[in-house]
Amino acid sequence: MKDFKEYTREKPDKEILSRLISYIKPHKKRFILVLVMMLVSIIVQLIPSLIIGVTIDVVISQTLTVAEKLNYLVYLGGGFVLLMVVAFNIEYRQSLWLQEIGQKIILSMRHEVFEHIQTLGPAQLNQVPVGKLVTRVTNDTNTLSEMYTNVAANLIRNVIYLTGIIIVLFVINYKITLILMLFLPVVFFATILFRKYSRASYRQVRSNVSEVNAFLSENLSGMKITQAFNQETKKRTVFYEKSNHLRKSYMKEILVFGTYRPLMYLFSMIGVLLILFLGIGDVINQEVYIFVFSAGLLFSYYSYVRDFFEPILQMAEQFNMLQNAFASAEKIFDVLDTKPDIINEEDAVDLSSFKGSIVFKDVWFSYIPDEWVLKGVSFEVKPDQTVAFVGATGSGKSTILNLIVRNYDIQQGQILIDGIDIKKIKRESLRSHIGQMLQDVFLFSGTLKENIKLFDETKTDEDMIQAANYVGLDHVIENLNDGYEHKVLERGNNFSSGQRQLISFARTVLYKPSLMILDEATANIDSETESIIQESLEKMMNISTMIIVAHRLSTIQHADQIIVMSHGKIIESGSHQVLLKEKGLYFNLYQLQYEARKEE
Ligand code: ATP
Numbered sequence: 001m002k003d004f005k006e007y008t009r010e011k012p013d014k015e016i017l018s019r020l021i022s023y024i025k026p027h028k029k030r031f032i033l034v035l036v037m038m039l040v041s042i043i044v045q046l047i048p049s050l051i052i053g054v055t056i057d058v059v060i061s062q063t064l065t066v067a068e069k070l071n072y073l074v075y076l077g078g079g080f081v082l083l084m085v086v087a088f089n090i091e092y093r094q095s096l097w098l099q100e101i102g103q104k105i106i107l108s109m110r111h112e113v114f115e116h117i118q119t120l121g122p123a124q125l126n127q128v129p130v131g132k133l134v135t136r137v138t139n140d141t142n143t144l145s146e147m148y149t150n151v152a153a154n155l156i157r158n159v160i161y162l163t164g165i166i167i168v169l170f171v172i173n174y175k176i177t178l179i180l181m182l183f184l185p186v187v188f189f190a191t192i193l194f195r196k197y198s199r200a201s202y203r204q205v206r207s208n209v210s211e212v213n214a215f216l217s218e219n220l221s222g223m224k225i226t227q228a229f230n231q232e233t234k235k236r237t238v239f240y241e242k243s244n245h246l247r248k249s250y251m252k253e254i255l256v257f258g259t260y261r262p263l264m265y266l267f268s269m270i271g272v273l274l275i276l277f278l279g280i281g282d283v284i285n286q287e288v289y290i291f292v293f294s295a296g297l298l299f300s301y302y303s304y305v306r307d308f309f310e311p312i313l314q315m316a317e318q319f320n321m322l323q324n325a326f327a328s329a330e331k332i333f334d335v336l337d338t339k340p341d342i343i344n345e346e347d348a349v350d351l352s353s354f355k356g357s358i359v360f361k362d363v364w365f366s367y368i369p370d371e372w373v374l375k376g377v378s379f380e381v382k383p384d385q386t387v388a389f390v391g392a393t394g395s396g397k398s399t400i401l402n403l404i405v406r407n408y409d410i411q412q413g414q415i416l417i418d419g420i421d422i423k424k425i426k427r428e429s430l431r432s433h434i435g436q437m438l439q440d441v442f443l444f445s446g447t448l449k450e451n452i453k454l455f456d457e458t459k460t461d462e463d464m465i466q467a468a469n470y471v472g473l474d475h476v477i478e479n480l481n482d483g484y485e486h487k488v489l490e491r492g493n494n495f496s497s498g499q500r501q502l503i504s505f506a507r508t509v510l511y512k513p514s515l516m517i518l519d520e521a522t523a524n525i526d527s528e529t530e531s532i533i534q535e536s537l538e539k540m541m542n543i544s545t546m547i548i549v550a551h552r553l554s555t556i557q558h559a560d561q562i563i564v565m566s567h568g569k570i571i572e573s574g575s576h577q578v579l580l581k582e583k584g585l586y587f588n589l590y591q592l593q594y595e596a597r598k599e600e
C-alpha cells in the first residue's frame with residue numbers, strides 16, 4: 001500500500017487485466033449483450049451521413065422527375081426516422097445496462113475491500129493512514145467502476161467505430177482515403193506525445209490531491225490542538241501552499257488537454273479541406289474524373305472524415321484513464337493481497353467455554369524487530385481472580401492486554417488460555433469470551449443506547465438498563481433529558497473521559513464475558529466520577545476473571561494479585577498488603593499517590 005508519489009507499478013498488466021476481467025464474469029451474459037448492441041448501434045450511427053449524401057444527390061439530380069424525387073425522399077426520410085428510433089433505443093438500453101454492471105461490480109469490490117480490511121491486524125492497520133484506506137474503498141473503486149462503464153466499453157466501441165469509418169471511407173473513395181491515411185503517422189505521433197505529458201501531469205495531480213487530503217484529515221482531527229497553541233496562521237500558510245500546488249498541477253493538466261484537442265481539430269479541418277479541394281473538382285467539372293465524386297457522396301465522405309478524428313481523440317484520453325484505472329486496481333489488489341498477519345491455524349479449536357485461566361510462560365515480544373517490549377514475562381491468572389498491572393508509562397502493561405486478546409503474536413515463550421496455546425484457539429472464539437475496556441474508549445456516532453448495545457438488536461433494553469445501573473451509569477443518564485436516546489457525537493466528544501469509561505463498562509457488563517480486561521484511562525477525572533468508577537469496578541471484579549491495568553492504586557487494593565512492571569519485566573508481585581511490606585517499587589508508588597491525596 002504505497003503512496004501515489006513513490007508509486008511504481010509492480011504487478012504485470014496481464015495479471016491486473018485478468019483479475020479485472022474476473023469481476024465481469026458474474027455479468028458475462030449482460031456484458032456480451034451490451035457489446036453486441038454496441039456493434040449494432042455503431043452500424044446504425046454510420047448510416048445517416050450516407051442517407052443525407054444520397055438525399056442530396058436525389059435532390060440535385062437532373063435525370064429524375066419531381067414525382068420520382070418525392071418518392072425517393074419519402075423512403076429516405078422514413079428510413080432516416082426509423083434508424084433514429086432504433087439507434088435511440090439501443091443506445092439507451094445499452095448505456096443503462098453498462099452502468100448497471102459497473103455499479104454492481106463496484107459494490108462487490110467495495111464489500112470485498114472493506115471485509116478484507118476488517119481481517120487485518122492492528123500492526124498492519126497502524127501502518128496505513130486511515131485516509132488512505134478510505135481512498136481505497138471509495139475513490140479507487142470509483143475509478144475502477146468508471147473504467148468498466150466509460151472506458152473499457154467505449155474503447156472497444158471506438159475501435160469498432162474507427163474501423164467502420166475507415167471501411168466506409170475506402171468503399172466510397174479509396175484514392176482519397178489512401179491520401180488521407182498519410183495523416184495517420186502524424187496523428188499517431190501527436191497522440192503519443194499527448195499521452196506522455198498527460199500521464200505525467202495526471203500523476204502530479206494525484207500526488208498533490210493526496211497531499212492536500214492527508215493534510216486536511218490530520219489537521220481537522222487536530223484542530224483543537226492547533227487552536228490551543230495559536231498555530232492557525234502557520235497551518236493556514238501550509239494549507240494555502242499545498243492547495244496552490246494542486247491548482248498549478250491542475251492547470252498543467254488542463255493545458256495538456258487544451259493543446260491536444262484543438263490540435264486534433266486542426267488535423268480534421270486540414271483533412272476536410274483537402275477532400276473538398278480534391279473532390280470539388282469532380283463535382284463541378286464532371287469531365288475531369290480523377291476521384292469520381294457526386295456532390296452528395298462528397299458530403300457523405302466529408303462527414304465521415306470529420307467523424308474520423310473523434311474516436312482517435314477519445315481513445316487517447318481513454319487510454320490514459322485505463323492507465324489510471326490500472327494504477328487504482330493495483331492499489332486495491334495490494335490491499336486485497338495483504339495477508340492478515342494473525343490467522344487461525346488449521347487445527348485451531350473453538351473455545352466453547354472459558355473458565356478464565358491465563359498463563360504467560362517466559363513471553364518475549366517486540367513490535368519492531370529486536371526492540372523488546374516484553375522481556376521474559378511469566379505470570380498466572382486463576383479463574384475468577386482479579387489481577388492488576390501497575391508500573392511506569394511505557395513499561396508494557398497495555399502490551400500484555402494486547403497479547404491476551406491476540407492482537408499480536410509473540411516471538412518467544414507461550415501463552416496458555418485455559419491450558420490451550422493461544423495460537424491454537426480460533427481468534428473469534430477467544431474474543432467472544434473477553435470483554436475489553438481499552439485505554440481510550442471509542443464511541444460510535446449514534447445514540448447512547450446503540451453504543452451500549454453496540455448496535456446488537458438481540459440485547460434487550462431491560463438487560464441494558466440493568467448493566468448500566470450496575471456500573472453506576474444511571475447517575476450520568478439521570479442528567480440527560482433524553483436518557484438512553486441521547487446523541488453521541490463522533491468519537492463521543494460530548495462525554496467526559498470518565499463518562500466514556502462508564503459507558504464502556506456498561507457495554508462490557510452487558511456482554512457478560514468470562515474475562516474482563518480493563519486498561520484504565522490515564523486522564524484525570526473528577527472525584528465524583530472516580531468514586532463511581534471505583535465502586536463499579538469493585539462490583540465488576542465479582543462477575544468474572546478480571547485483569548486491570550491501573551494508574552490509580554486505590555482502584556486495585558482488593559485485587560488478588562498485583563504485578564509491578566518496569567521496562568518490560570515483572571519486578572514485584574503479590575497482594576497489596578504483601579507488596580507494601582516488601583517496601584519496593586509498589587510501596588514507593590503508593591506512598592507518592594497517598595501523599596498527593598493527603599495534600600488535596
Ligand atoms: P501507559 O501506562 O502509558 O499506557 P504501557 O505500560 O501501557 O504505558 P505499552 O503501551 O505497553 O505501555 O507500551 C510499551 C512499549 O511498547 C512502549 O515503549 C511503546 O513505545 C511501545 N509500543 C507500544 N505500542 C506500539 C506499537 N504499536 N508499535 C511500536 N511500539 C509500540
Ligand code: MG
Binds near residue numbers: 397398399439519
Ligand atoms: Mg497503556
